[in-house]
Each structure stands twice: as structure tokens, then as C-alpha cells.
Amino acid sequence: MAYGFYFDSTRCTGCRTCEMACKDYHDLSTEAAFRRVFDYEGGEFVENADGTVTATTYAYHLSEACNHCESPKCFAACPTGAIEKDEDGIVYIKEDVCTGTGACVDACPFGVPILVKEKNKAVKCDMCRDRIAEGKRPICVEACPLRALEWGDLDELKKAHPDAVHAIAPMADPSITNPSVIINACPAAKEVGDTTGAVANEKEVTFA
Numbered sequence: 259m260a261y262g263f264y265f266d267s268t269r270c271t272g273c274r275t276c277e278m279a280c281k282d283y284h285d286l287s288t289e290a291a292f293r294r295v296f297d298y299e300g301g302e303f304v305e306n307a308d309g310t311v312t313a314t315t316y317a318y319h320l321s322e323a324c325n326h327c328e329s330p331k332c333f334a335a336c337p338t339g340a341i342e343k344d345e346d347g348i349v350y351i352k353e354d355v356c357t358g359t360g361a362c363v364d365a366c367p368f369g370v371p372i373l374v375k376e377k378n379k380a381v382k383c384d385m386c387r388d389r390i391a392e393g394k395r396p397i398c399v400e401a402c403p404l405r406a407l408e409w410g411d412l413d414e415l416k417k418a419h420p421d422a423v424h425a426i427a428p429m430a431d432p433s434i435t436n437p438s439v440i441i442n443a444c445p446a447a448k449e450v451g452d453t454t455g456a457v458a459n460e461k462e463v464t465f466a
């Protein structure tokens with residue numbers, strides 16, 4: 259059994275409640291966010307011969323945390339054995355073992371782990387392991403006012419949402435690690451590798 263997330267991009271309004279609830283719960287500084295909300299936008303306005311304008315513009319949001327991948331590149335890259343994948347499929351960093359090499363930061367195709375320079379440690383979402391152990395859901399799922407996030411047994415989530423896809427832009431190619439995430443793609447959503455749009459809030463979601 260592996261736990262996973264379901265994200266419904268038809269419901270998400272980009273409100274950031276999930277991100278803020280996570281930052282609050284994990285007491286994160288401005289230097290880190292374990293869940294990030296990407297604003298993906300694209301398209302253009304084209305003037306027609308008769309003077310009218312046709313719009314192909316679109317915008318949608320992607321709320322993404324660690325994907326707790328089936329084949330996590332972070333785990334494979336860590337030279338000190340600081341990253342574990344437990345029996346529930348949760349990928350987490352053992353802070354006392356991490357020496358801050360940053361190998362996981364470089365290896366993760368989704369840009370998830372963040373190196374906190376003051377602590378010389380890499381940090382990332384651990385799916386709220388402590389809450390799960392107490393029979394609770396991850397705080398982001400609990401907080402979403404639009405019920406755009408679900409969490410649970412990945413196989414059960416897939417059964418409940420048979421039309422869900424593995425990824426949408428701007429996520430990296432899911433075939434690299436097989437993320438434990440499924441997504442209900444909104445009509446505007448673009449496929450992975452899309453070049454018609456771009457992340458409009460790059461600074462907000464990038465932690466160097």
C-alpha cells in the first residue's frame with residue numbers, strides 16, 4: 259500500500275490556504291514552502307481581419323508538494339542515507355542524518371527539496387507523518403476550503419477518480435519517478451512539456 263494525493267484542478271482557486279496551513283503547521287520561514295501553488299498561464303490575443311479579437315488565453319493553478327514517488331530520485335541520490343521511503347510509501351528526510359550535501363535538491367525533477375543554508379539541512383514535505391500516525395489527514399488536505407485535495411491509499415484514490423491523470427504542466431515528466439499523485443485536469447490544463455504557457459509566479463515558488 260502507498261499513500262498518495264489527489265488534486266482537483268477544476269476546484270482549485272489558487273487561494274494558497276493549503277500552502278499557508280502547511281507553513282504554519284511545520285513552522286516554516288519565508289525561505290521554504292513544502293506545498294507550493296503554481297499559477298500557470300498562457301495563450302494570446304489575435305486580431306482578426308474584421309477587427310475582432312480572438313482570445314486563446316488561459317490560466318489555472320497547480321498545488322504540488324512532494325509527490326512521494328514510487329522511484330524517488332532524491333532517495334537514490336542521497337549519499338548519507340538520510341532519505342527513507344517507509345512501508346506506506348512516504349518519502350521523508352531524517353534531519354539528524356542529513357549533512358546538507360544538496361544531492362536530493364539536484365536530483366528531484368520536481369524541485370521539491372529545499373536546502374536551508376543556516377541549518378545546512380535539506381527539508382521537504384513528509385506528508386505530515388505525525389498526523390497520519392494519529393489517524394489524521396495531512397494539514398494541506400484538511401485546510402483546503404474548496405476540497406480540491408484528497409489524500410489516502412493511492413489505489414483507492416485511483417478507483418474513486420478513474421479519469422484522473424498523472425501530471426499536468428508545469429510538472430516534470432511523471433515517467434521519471436512515478437509520483438504518488440493523481441490529478442483531475444481542468445479544461446484549460448496543458449500536458450507536461452507544454453510550451454504555450456509559463457509559471458507566472460516563478461519567484462514565489464522558487465527557493466534557491
Ligand code: SF4
Binds near residue numbers: 330349366
Ligand atoms: S517529488 Fe522529488 S523529493 Fe519527492 S519523492 Fe519524488 S523525487 Fe523525492
Ligand code: SF4
Binds near residue numbers: 273275277406
Ligand atoms: S487550498 Fe485548495 S483551492 Fe486553495 S490553493 Fe490549495 S488546493 Fe487550491
